[in-house]
Amino acid sequence: MSVSLVPPLAALPPYVFAELDRRKQVARTAGRTLLDLGIGSPDQPTPAPIVAALQGAAADPALHGYPPFRGHPRLLDAAARYVGTRAGTTFDPARELVALAGAKEGIADLLGALVGPGDVVLVPALHYPVYARAALMRGAAVAYVPMRADDGWQLDLDAIPGDVLARARVLIANYPNNPTGAITSPASLARLVDFARAHALLLVHDMAYAELAYDGHVPPSIFAVPGARTVAVEFHSCSKSFNMAGMRVGFVAGRPDALDALLAYRSNVGYGVSQSAQLAAAHAFDHVTTLAAPIVAEYARRRDAIYGALRTAGWDVTPPQAAMYAWLPLPEGVAPWDAVQHLIDDAGIVVTPGLAFGEAGARWFRISFVRDAAVLADAATRVAQSLATLAPVGAR
Ligand SMILES: Cc1ncc(COP(=O)(O)O)c(C=O)c1O
Known part of the structure; x- marks a missing residue:
């Protein structure tokens, strides 16, 4: 051919x-x-204790088979504790967490499961490329949500035209933000949650830089907004927080039906992430401080x-x-x-x-x-x- x-x-x-x-x-x-x-x-x-956890896991024959589709329970538990502490709530690892081979792949898998021709994905005007490209690869359209320097690079939701909104299925946000370094506030996140709920959108919050904040700032999780777990999913990554970009591991938390959709897609094309990497990530999240x-x-x-x-x-x-x-x-x-x-x-x-x-x-x-x-x-x-x-x- x-x-x-x-x-x-x-x-x-x-x-x-x-x-x-x-x-x-x-x-x-x-x-x-x-x-x-x-x-x-x-x-x-990568910090030595995380490498040691990886090595220990790699030597354990019990971990040499295919990983469970949702993820290894040790990582799912650690991730639930981590995001739960961040958000001041608790998560059910069996329903509200999925282990990922990185946030990038997870976001692409989620969009792969949820959007297609005729749908619109609302993407920050300044964005990590996968948000737009994964949507376009599914034949969906992308509409860019304006962001302005004088507004601290927040998403200008009022600027989204009504006809675009009518076809939109997913709204993506990313704070701390790549490339601007912008942060957001719980109040701004609450506006995103309200907007997503009002327009029946799945809200995708990418928190790949969750730990990289300075001057005492603690980046808020979307789940600090009451009720967000029925509207939103949040992606977390070990790549930047723990210098683990090469190990390819992270997780997504939140709305169970969206996570099931991601799993439905991924289980047809892959297995997720190596169990050794998952146990290394579990160690990282358990010792984040x-x-x-x-x-x-x-x-x-x-x-x-x-x-x-x-x-x-x-x-x-x-x-x-x-x-x-x-x-x-x-x-x-x-x-x-x-x-x-x-x-x-x-x-x-x-x-x-x-x-x-x-x-x-x-x-x-x-x-x-x-x-x-x-x-x-x-x-x-x-x-x-x-x-x-x-x-x-x-x-x-
Ligand atoms: C905003 C954002 N999300 C996700 C990623 C990729 O994360 P991962 O390595 O977990 O796939 C990056 C990498 O630069 C990023 O900037």
Whole structure:
């Protein structure tokens, strides 16, 4: 047979990260050494006790078979305790939890189970790409919910047109937010829950950065909103909180019928997540206070180093209170790819164009906190110097 992609996959818009990869490759082939601050993959090792839990589980023959579809009871129990503590309530691990091979895959599986042609998925205008792409792959339409810097990057629900809302099935929110680092409040989450209930939407809250918050902020769970468990599901991940991106493990909690739908989809295409990874994750969530604290402290140091350097360079910027990114405006009049390419050529630094997170990000770029503080401070200084030498489009 000739290999051709099925129509929805073939019709997906170009993946901005693939274009970024291409440009990195060209520079490296030309002999450039690059400092890659584009990716959001943690550079620090997984904490030793979690690795020990993984090793112990891997050596246990009782765990060498296929995992139970919903997940290993140890992870489901630990996840129920973790999210329950966060939300000030309790969860039934047998109905309200599912173990996942990462939040990304879980979100795609959920949308795979729930939406198709004729449906609309409401996606934050600035978003982690899977929200839109998984919907588009199912033949569903995506409508982008505006977010504004002057409103702290909250979702502007009033801006969703009525005819779009009538066809919408799912509303996605993500706080702490990638790429902006924005946080939200229990009151804003309550508005999302009310809105989802009023319009019969499944509310999907992605909390992949649940532990990465600074200055005393504790990101609220959607389940801190009374009654949210009948409207919402919340995705959690070990990738960022515990430097476990390579282990591929997380969980989803909440509305049982939505979780059953996810399971109905996934059980036809896979088995979920390795039992060793699940037991490592159980250890991580059971010891979150001690294990996440040093990771968060390190990201805080990095954030302060970057923002200190930018301020010294004369940039009027406010550090984010969460996540692991600097979300920064491009200089006036500079085209996004021109800026990114200029930073590669002139400074040897790779940043992510804001376009990677939707058209709404065209005037922004993102730096990931994936090197130590000294390297990041120096990089931020060089980014500021380099962008200052880039003239606006009309002036060249
Ligand atoms: C908002 C958001 N959700 C989910 C993920 C992926 O999480 P996981 O590694 O658990 O699939 C990321 C990764 O960058 C992310 O930024």
